[in-house]
Amino acid sequence: MGTALLVAGFSCSLIGWVFVYAFICYVNAPRGYEWNCRLVTLFHGILIVLLTAYIAFIDGPWPFTHVGEENTPMQVLTVLISMGYFIFDMGWCMYFRTEGPVMLAHHVLSVMGMLLTLGLGESGTESCAVIFGSEITNPLLQTRWFLKRAGQYDTLAGDAVDVLFIFLFGLVRIGIGGFLLVAVVTSARTKLVIKAEGVAIYTLSWIFMVDITRFAIRKSCGKYRLWQERRIQNSVNGKAHQN
Numbered sequence: 044m045g046t047a048l049l050v051a052g053f054s055c056s057l058i059g060w061v062f063v064y065a066f067i068c069y070v071n072a073p074r075g076y077e078w079n080c081r082l083v084t085l086f087h088g089i090l091i092v093l094l095t096a097y098i099a100f101i102d103g104p105w106p107f108t109h110v111g112e113e114n115t116p117m118q119v120l121t122v123l124i125s126m127g128y129f130i131f132d133m134g135w136c137m138y139f140r141t142e143g144p145v146m147l148a149h150h151v152l153s154v155m156g157m158l159l160t161l162g163l164g165e166s167g168t169e170s171c172a173v174i175f176g177s178e179i180t181n182p183l184l185q186t187r188w189f190l191k192r193a194g195q196y197d198t199l200a201g202d203a204v205d206v207l208f209i210f211l212f213g214l215v216r217i218g219i220g221g222f223l224l225v226a227v228v229t230s231a232r233t234k235l236v237i238k239a240e241g242v243a244i245y246t247l248s249w250i251f252m253v254d255i256t257r258f259a260i261r262k263s264c265g266k267y268r269l270w271q272e273r274r275i276q277n278s279v280n281g282k283a284h285q286n
Contacts, residue, residue: 049123049161056127060087064131078192080135081185087128088181094121095175098168106172106223111165111232118160118167125174126157145254149247153177156240166237169227173244176215176223183208209259216248 060083067079094117099106102117114122133150136142153174160170187204190196227233227241 049119052120052123053127056123057130058127060128060131064135076139077141078189080132081188083128084132085182085185087125087132088178088185091121091125091128091174091178092182094124095171095178098171099175104168106168107226110169110227110230111234111237112168113165114160114167118171121171121174122157122160122167125178126154126161129154129157145247145250149177149251152240152244152247156237156244159234159237159240163234163237166233169223169233169237169241172223173220173241176220177244179215180208180211183211205259205262209255212252212255217252220245220248 063086064080064083067082068076071079071082098115098117098121102115103109104112129150133147133154136147136150156170156173160166183204187196187201187208190198190201190204195201224241224245228238230238
């Protein structure tokens with residue numbers, strides 16, 4: 044695909060995401076800017092997971108055996124859609140200063156990877172697989188935020204979302220992502236710059252995993268302490284009734 048078409052496709056994608064955000068803000072103004080931006084993020088996460096899953100499991104080729112190959116039209120379309128979103132979201136986060144350096148680094152690396160894929164005209168297979176792994180947990184992350192704002196996070200639903208998020212992150216981004224990284228690094232077809240990009244993204248995933256593990260430990264310890272306090276209180280109440 045020519046450079047002019049790629050630029051036109053990216054421009055349409057970026058304008059499209061800005062329009063989606065503006066429309067949501069218009070019809071859902073009372074909720075505020077961050078709430079509406081997270082709705083856009085949720086929509087992107089669901090859409091892009093469906094597209095990349097279709098590419099990996101139906102349209103092909105299989106990402107673990109066909110890394111470094113020429114991009115297919117479906118891969119190019121998917122990468123353009125996602126890159127437009129990431130540029131929009133990164134601009135939004137920088138303007139409102141809602142994210143720290145690690146998340147902004149994730150956005151920068153994601154955009155760089157997509158630019159390399161489009162510019163080189165290859166490695167769309169593994170790029171779409173990485174996008175799938177990166178975004179499959181995103182809807183859960185947004186659901187967690189919405190539950191917090193609705194005052195429903197400290198419920199069974201909040202616990203279920205956290206458990207599923209941690210499980211999918213570890214399984215897909217760390218576990219399966221590790222196998223994909225090996226396939227990319229050992230491939231004779233894949234360019235060195237793509238291999239370096241893959242290592243950088245996987246390293247960032249481990250940084251996230253460390254933070255997630257710390258959160259899981261803190262939450263588990265908090266739940267255990269709360270359970271102990273309730274058990275002691277119930278025991279005291281039971282004895283008081285007996286007396």
